[in-house]
Amino acid sequence: MSMNMQDYKRILTMQDISCLGQCSGSVALPVLSACGHETCLIPSALLSTHTGQFQGYTFFDLTEQIPGIIDHWRREGIMFDALYTGYLGSARQAQFAREMIDTLLRPAAHIVVDPAMADNGKLYAGLDDACVKAMRCLCSAADVILPNLTEACLLTGMEYREDWDGDYVARLLDALLETGAKSVVLTGVVFSSDATGGIIAHGTERKYFRHRRINRMFHGTGDVFAAAFTGAFLRGLSLEDAAELAARFTLRSIENTEDDPAHWYGVKFETALPLLIKELGEHE
Ligand code: PXL
Numbered sequence: 001m002s003m004n005m006q007d008y009k010r011i012l013t014m015q016d017i018s019c020l021g022q023c024s025g026s027v028a029l030p031v032l033s034a035c036g037h038e039t040c041l042i043p044s045a046l047l048s049t050h051t052g053q054f055q056g057y058t059f060f061d062l063t064e065q066i067p068g069i070i071d072h073w074r075r076e077g078i079m080f081d082a083l084y085t086g087y088l089g090s091a092r093q094a095q096f097a098r099e100m101i102d103t104l105l106r107p108a109a110h111i112v113v114d115p116a117m118a119d120n121g122k123l124y125a126g127l128d129d130a131c132v133k134a135m136r137c138l139c140s141a142a143d144v145i146l147p148n149l150t151e152a153c154l155l156t157g158m159e160y161r162e163d164w165d166g167d168y169v170a171r172l173l174d175a176l177l178e179t180g181a182k183s184v185v186l187t188g189v190v191f192s193s194d195a196t197g198g199i200i201a202h203g204t205e206r207k208y209f210r211h212r213r214i215n216r217m218f219h220g221t222g223d224v225f226a227a228a229f230t231g232a233f234l235r236g237l238s239l240e241d242a243a244e245l246a247a248r249f250t251l252r253s254i255e256n257t258e259d260d261p262a263h264w265y266g267v268k269f270e271t272a273l274p275l276l277i278k279e280l281g282e283h284e
Contacts, residue, residue: 015086021050022266023220035231087116094134113142114226140180148188173201
């Protein structure tokens with residue numbers, strides 16, 4: 001079961017490095033490597049931890065480094081098969097990501113944007129309306145966007161509701177596609193007390209994926225899902241197969257963490273990498 005070398009992609013990912021916390025760049029690199037892709041990271045900021053459940057974290061903004069990195073790669077003639085963005089610490093970083101689409105991507109490149117900026121009805125600490133606006137612009141150029149319900153509301157200006165119904169979600173998905181993104185994978189859709197999952201929207205098509213719900217919040221699971229989705233999608237899986245595989249990988253990561261109360265800041269996704277690799281192999 002060897003990988004088809006046409007599926008080996010050079011991916012540019014832009015997101016922060018939170019030194020501890022199992023999120024963003026520290027998840028994207030190992031997950032995309034496990035999916036069999038070359039991955040180049042532009043770290044947008046360096047933090048001691050993520051900003052979720054920690055106080056007193058350090059934050060070193062690396063925005064000023066970005067133009068120099070882009071210029072160097074352009075001089076070297078380096079081009080990428082895909083851009084995958086996650087958490088970006090400022091509006092300017094999202095603008096740089098938008099520029100990279102025109103300067104660093106090959107013509108048929110894929111663009112996956114995880115507008116990682118909010119959860120549970122609230123923007124992450126330190127982000128503002130300008131970030132939302134710049135993220136909306138980046139989403140308009142994407143092939144696939146991966147918002148959760150909160151991010152979907154921020155991107156569309158719709159009201160955030162936890163008691164969603166079919167009509168509300170249908171309007172949300174239509175509004176997300178109106179941003180210009182070609183496809184949407186809406187995540188964190190709770191279907192019932194014991195089922196969660198998401199909805200894929202492409203044109204007028206809507207597809208649901210669902211799995212067992214663990215009724216507890218784990219940090220970084222959006223990033224685990226997004227990285228695995230991107231890796232699988234770039235291996236040539238359909239949106240639906242990539243989303244389902246990424247959801248199984250995320251669930252397994254949570255299952256492998258939930259019994260360890262000392263591990264409260266992220267999920268042990270490393271222990272689920274064999275599952276990810278095995279399932280990708282089955283798609284060859
Ligand atoms: O998991 C998303 C994320 C990524 N990076 C940083 C964060 C968060 C969520 O809070 O704070 C720095």
